[in-house]
Amino acid sequence: MKGLLRDIYNNVLEFVRTFGAFQLFFLRIIRHSPRIVLRRPGLVIKQIHNTGALSLVIIMVCGFFVGGVLGLQGYSNLARFNAEDSVGTVVALALIKELGPVITALLFAGRAGTALSSEIGLMKATDQLSAMEMMAVNPVRRVLVPRFLGGVVAMPLLVAIFTCTGLFGAHVVAVDLLSVDVGAFWQQMQLSVDIKDIREGVLKSFVFGIVASLLAVWEGYNAIPTAEGVGRATTRTVVITAISVLILDFMITAVML
Amino acid sequence: MQQTRSVEIGTGLFVLLGMSALFFMTTQTTGGEKFSASETFEVEASFENVGSLKPRAPVSMSGVTIGRVTDVTFDPVALEARVTLIIDSQYDQIPDDSDASILTAGLLGSQYIGLQAGGSDTFLENGSEIYFTQSAIVLENLIGKFLVSSGSGGDE
Numbered sequence: 001m002k003g004l005l006r007d008i009y010n011n012v013l014e015f016v017r018t019f020g021a022f023q024l025f026f027l028r029i030i031r032h033s034p035r036i037v038l039r040r041p042g043l044v045i046k047q048i049h050n051t052g053a054l055s056l057v058i059i060m061v062c063g064f065f066v067g068g069v070l071g072l073q074g075y076s077n078l079a080r081f082n083a084e085d086s087v088g089t090v091v092a093l094a095l096i097k098e099l100g101p102v103i104t105a106l107l108f109a110g111r112a113g114t115a116l117s118s119e120i121g122l123m124k125a126t127d128q129l130s131a132m133e134m135m136a137v138n139p140v141r142r143v144l145v146p147r148f149l150g151g152v153v154a155m156p157l158l159v160a161i162f163t164c165t166g167l168f169g170a171h172v173v174a175v176d177l178l179s180v181d182v183g184a185f186w187q188q189m190q191l192s193v194d195i196k197d198i199r200e201g202v203l204k205s206f207v208f209g210i211v212a213s214l215l216a217v218w219e220g221y222n223a224i225p226t227a228e229g230v231g232r233a234t235t236r237t238v239v240i241t242a243i244s245v246l247i248l249d250f251m252i253t254a255v256m257l
Numbered sequence: 258m259q260q261t262r263s264v265e266i267g268t269g270l271f272v273l274l275g276m277s278a279l280f281f282m283t284t285q286t287t288g289g290e291k292f293s294a295s296e297t298f299e300v301e302a303s304f305e306n307v308g309s310l311k312p313r314a315p316v317s318m319s320g321v322t323i324g325r326v327t328d329v330t331f332d333p334v335a336l337e338a339r340v341t342l343i344i345d346s347q348y349d350q351i352p353d354d355s356d357a358s359i360l361t362a363g364l365l366g367s368q369y370i371g372l373q374a375g376g377s378d379t380f381l382e383n384g385s386e387i388y389f390t391q392s393a394i395v396l397e398n399l400i401g402k403f404l405v406s407s408g409s410g411g412d413e
Binding site: 042045046048049052053056092096153154156157158160161163164167186189190191193194195197198201202 | 261264265267268270271272274275276278279281282283285286287362367
């Protein structure tokens with residue numbers, strides 16, 4: 001009984017410690033950020049390319065089909081009430097406020113987050129990070145910060161691209177295939193989407209960008225330096241990012257309502 | 258060198274694409290009832306029932322938005338709803354016996370105020386009141402009236 005209590009106590013303590021270490025890690029990254037942006041912007045640009053530009057294909061294809069399926073579902077359900085003209089509203093609000101940021105964040109974790117954490121984990125396993133320290137190069141500043149900043153910059157842009165391709169997909173399905181009136185589609189959308197909704201979506205995309213990139217970098221940096229450890233770090237990145245993104249999404253929505 | 262160049266071009270294209278997507282989102286999906294005028298004047302009107310009229314609802318005349326609702330309150334003395342509207346100052350020749358009615362845009366649309374021009378020689382100005390108003394149509398009342406009239410029709 002005493003042993004069990006002690007185990008629980010130790011586990012709770014360990015969790016709190018990890019959480020605290022994570023916060024300190026975040027502060028450390030933030031502290032090094034301005035210098036990297038000012039002195040070595042090239043490193044950040046390269047990472048924006050890696051995380052953002054190379055994720056374009058998956059983001060655009062998924063965005064198109066998510067928008068398309070929203071258009072299809074929206075149409076078939078709204079048509080029961082003879083309100084198929086509102087399909088533009090439904091699709092736009094769903095994409096801008098919820099699906100755009102959330103699905104992009106999940107795809108980002110799968111496409112860019114795993115790449116980041118396995119790359120950093122492998123650098124650690126092959127002692128590249130230690131080698132940098134030997135050469136008096138701070139690996140946090142040289143390796144982690146540019147990758148984090150690249151993700152933070154890329155995420156809101158990816159969300160915007162996802163949302164727009166989604167609207168395009170919905171337009172193709174609803175207007176071109178199901179012959180909803182094109183004027184009604186856009187006018188209903190413009191009547192009901194407020195700038196407040198867009199602000200909510202953009203806020204979410206910034207928060208998710210910070211969380212997803214930070215978790216990827218953190219998991220990679222703390223990976224056990226073996227083949228198995230790197231693999232586990234990659235898995236953990238996806239799992240933890242998905243959970244935190246969905247929880248944060250709920251909290252932000254509750255606050256913004 | 259060639260490598261960095263293509264990376265930079267790719268990144269630039271990506272950022273431009275993202276920016277234009279953001280721009281498209283903010284400008285094209287929002288703001289159907291945008292109304293911004295530098296100078297406006299304020300007019301009041303009393304309604305028996307405003308339905309679900311909300312502040313920021315458009316005020317339109319012949320289908321053109323010329324102003325918006327700024328405030329909806331209840332007058333405890335007259336026992337009526339007081340609606341404050343602002344109208345763009347460039348429309349300073351609206352007859353003061355025009356009537357205001359609360360209409361609904363489409364079947365599921367939001368409510369707005371429609372002005373119908375009167376024939377007076379004096380015009381609405383800051384602080385004037387619209388006397389002729391028509392309340393929002395409330396579905397329950399309409400059904401009630403219909404039931405009453407069809408019931409009395411059966412007796413005859």
